[in-house]
Structures are given as C-alpha cells and as structure tokens.
Amino acid sequence: NPTYRIAPSILSADFSRLGEEVRNVVAAGADWIHFDVMDNHYVPNLTIGPVVLEAIRPHVSVPIDVHLMVRPVDRIAPDFAKAGANSITFHPEASDHVDRTLSLIRDHGCETGLVFNPATSLDHMDHVMDKIDIILIMSVNPGFGGQSFIGEALNKLRTARRKIDAYRERTGREIKLEVDGGVKVDNIAQIAAAGADTFVAGSAIFGHPDYAKVIGDMRAELAS
Ligand code: DX5
Numbered sequence: 001n002p003t004y005r006i007a008p009s010i011l012s013a014d015f016s017r018l019g020e021e022v023r024n025v026v027a028a029g030a031d032w033i034h035f036d037v038m039d040n041h042y043v044p045n046l047t048i049g050p051v052v053l054e055a056i057r058p059h060v061s062v063p064i065d066v067h068l069m070v071r072p073v074d075r076i077a078p079d080f081a082k083a084g085a086n087s088i089t090f091h092p093e094a095s096d097h098v099d100r101t102l103s104l105i106r107d108h109g110c111e112t113g114l115v116f117n118p119a120t121s122l123d124h125m126d127h128v129m130d131k132i133d134i135i136l137i138m139s140v141n142p143g144f145g146g147q148s149f150i151g152e153a154l155n156k157l158r159t160a161r162r163k164i165d166a167y168r169e170r171t172g173r174e175i176k177l178e179v180d181g182g183v184k185v186d187n188i189a190q191i192a193a194a195g196a197d198t199f200v201a202g203s204a205i206f207g208h209p210d211y212a213k214v215i216g217d218m219r220a221e222l223a224s
C-alpha cells in the first residue's frame, strides 16, 4: 500500500489569519502545506512570496511544498529555499534551462519537481529523472483555486506512474506523484487508483468548516 500525503493549498485559506489557519490544518492532519506562488506573468494571478513563507514557517511543523507559477524561476527559487521550503516545484515552460534549475533547487537543499500543465507533454521529464523528486500533474489550468478537475489528468497520471515505476525498477529511487486542482473527497479514490500518492486540495479543505473531517474523509476514501 502506498504512502499517501494530503497537502492542503493555503491559496484557499483566510489570509487575514494565516498563522492560525496553517496551525489548524496541520492539527487536522495535513501531511504537507502546499504554497502556491503566482506572479501575474506566467499565470494571470498574484499571490504570495518568500516573505509570507518565512512568516508562516515557525507555525508549520510539516514540510512546506512550494509550487512556483513564476517566470523566470532561477532568480527567485533560492529565496524560497532560504525562507524554509522543503520542496520546490516549477513548470518546465517557465525555465529556459530545466536541468540547471533542478540543480539550483537541489543545491539549496530542497526536493525538486516538475509541474505539468494539462497540455504539457510528460516528455520534459525524460532526461532529468535523476534530478526529480516529485512529478506534479496539474488537473486544472494553473492560476486559481476552486476549478473543476479535468478528467484527462487521470490518463496523464497513469502514464506518469508507469514512468516512475520503470525508473524505480531501474534505479531503486522513488519519485512522488502529486496531483493539483479540483481534488475532493468524492474523486480522490479514483485519482489514487490512477497512480497519485500526494494530493493537493485547496477549496475542498479550506472551504469546509471542519478541516479534520475533510482530511479524515479523504483518508477513508484512500483506504477503501
Ligand atoms: C492552482 C493551484 C492549486 C489550487 C488548488 O493554480 O496550483 O494549488 O490552490 O485549489 P483547488 O483544490 O481548490 O482546486
């Protein structure tokens, strides 16, 4: 049985009391905190940066997973490492030199990952698998919380799972398969069956009054 991780996206949290929100969601059973960085350039929205990461870091006892939706990547990525990120993922289209960016993130002590938009080919991972710890499949177009899950992402997850399993057989090294966008209690089992092990959920968790109930219901679905 795989190890599953639930990673609430604070994009849907109440930003006026973010410290309390992250403490509450960790107490409710979150395995990671997912931190969405948007720049009004690579994606049409603007969110939070290293200053906010540094501010919440002392309130978060679990890994913080930074999802960069920014261009360029290299200038800003080290700032997130210094602010306390545990993993940093980015979109291959947003970096001129993907291999170099992966090395840069590793050199700053973080796990690395590539993020695949709905229309982005998985081929981008083929020559850099040794430098990847996480593959993140977007099941919405990046930029906003609260969108509906794009069903085609299930096929993409299956393909990514085959590549990860083949790589593990060859090297013994495990790569995590994360999914982001439109994940809910009622579709998480199907998404897990397609091969995901790490689940980002924003509106499904922060849009509900009882975070522990949603996370518990998700875990029950994953165990079924
Ligand atoms: C979208 C972000 C997601 C978003 C997910 O660009 O990367 O992490 O917060 O939100 P939900 O779970 O509401 O789709």
Ligand code: ZN
Pocket (backbone or CB within 6 Å): 009, 034, 035, 036, 067, 180, 200
């Ligand atoms: Zn995200």
